[in-house]
Amino acid sequence: MMPQDFVPVLLTFAVVGGFAGIALVATHFLGPKAYSPIKQDTYECGVDYIGDSRSRFSVKFYLVAVLFVMFDLEVVFMYPWAVNFRTLGTFGLATMGIFLVILTVGLLYEWKKGALEWD
Amino acid sequence: MQTIIFALLALVSLFSAIMVVTRKNPVFSILYLVLTFFCFAGFYVMLGATFLAAIQILVYAGAIMVLFLFVVMMLNLREPEELEGKNTLWQTMGAVVAIGFGLLVLAFLGRSPGAGVPNFQPGEEAYVMGGAKALGKLLFTEFVFPFEIAGVLLLAAVIGAVALAKRKRV
Numbered sequence: 001m002m003p004q005d006f007v008p009v010l011l012t013f014a015v016v017g018g019f020a021g022i023a024l025v026a027t028h029f030l031g032p033k034a035y036s037p038i039k040q041d042t043y044e045c046g047v048d049y050i051g052d053s054r055s056r057f058s059v060k061f062y063l064v065a066v067l068f069v070m071f072d073l074e075v076v077f078m079y080p081w082a083v084n085f086r087t088l089g090t091f092g093l094a095t096m097g098i099f100l101v102i103l104t105v106g107l108l109y110e111w112k113k114g115a116l117e118w119d
Numbered sequence: 120m121q122t123i124i125f126a127l128l129a130l131v132s133l134f135s136a137i138m139v140v141t142r143k144n145p146v147f148s149i150l151y152l153v154l155t156f157f158c159f160a161g162f163y164v165m166l167g168a169t170f171l172a173a174i175q176i177l178v179y180a181g182a183i184m185v186l187f188l189f190v191v192m193m194l195n196l197r198e199p200e201e202l203e204g205k206n207t208l209w210q211t212m213g214a215v216v217a218i219g220f221g222l223l224v225l226a227f228l229g230r231s232p233g234a235g236v237p238n239f240q241p242g243e244e245a246y247v248m249g250g251a252k253a254l255g256k257l258l259f260t261e262f263v264f265p266f267e268i269a270g271v272l273l274l275a276a277v278i279g280a281v282a283l284a285k286r287k288r289v
Contacts, residue, residue, distance in 0.1 A: 056192075056193065059193060062190070063280060066277075067280065069185075074273065079255075080170065080251045080252070081258075083255050084255040095266065098267055102271055102273075102274050103274060105274060106274045109277065110277060110281045113281050113285050
């Protein structure tokens, strides 16, 4: 890997950003504009809306997100291990085994506590 | 070429970081923070830490930002204007801490000029070192113990999250 290898990544970002920017500017200049009070109103699939979107959300969503981040990080650690799987051999397998056992304790805990149930 | 990219990244990251702290709407702040994190990933690539750059985007710009959004949603900040004028004590304390930290960085740079400045034009060996393969080799041999401790840390976070959010039921 060299810095030059990341030019395609940079190009992708430029294309994505450029497309979004051009699409926004183009619709602003090309499309017809007709404002009316009904059109400016909040769109809720044709149903009359209640209150605004800034209502309070249940902590359950947050719990799901936190647990996702934990196991996301677990997989992050597994990637450099998998790349070196052959050279690390049994020792690598054992270390990853211990790591997974530690985190499986967490999984069992949340399972028993009912954190994986929605209600 | 590298200097131009660095300058662009620095400009965008400074701009978005300033936008983070000046926006009244916390959701906008978070979206600008995502942009800042993307710029950081660019810096990591320039420093040769390519694996870290990928993780920066996946974990920070992706997952951690979702957590931030959930916090904003749970705090139920209805009108951004409500915050104005209140909490002046906190604002003063924040300013004091920020200025103090800035002075600390300045003192450090004054004492040893160029000490904290990373090399933004590293050679190929830096890119080998920062890749997933070299990182894994080090992590699972020399730094095996810190790696297992990281597992314990994650376990503590899982238990903490469950204990806090599920407190009512048990």
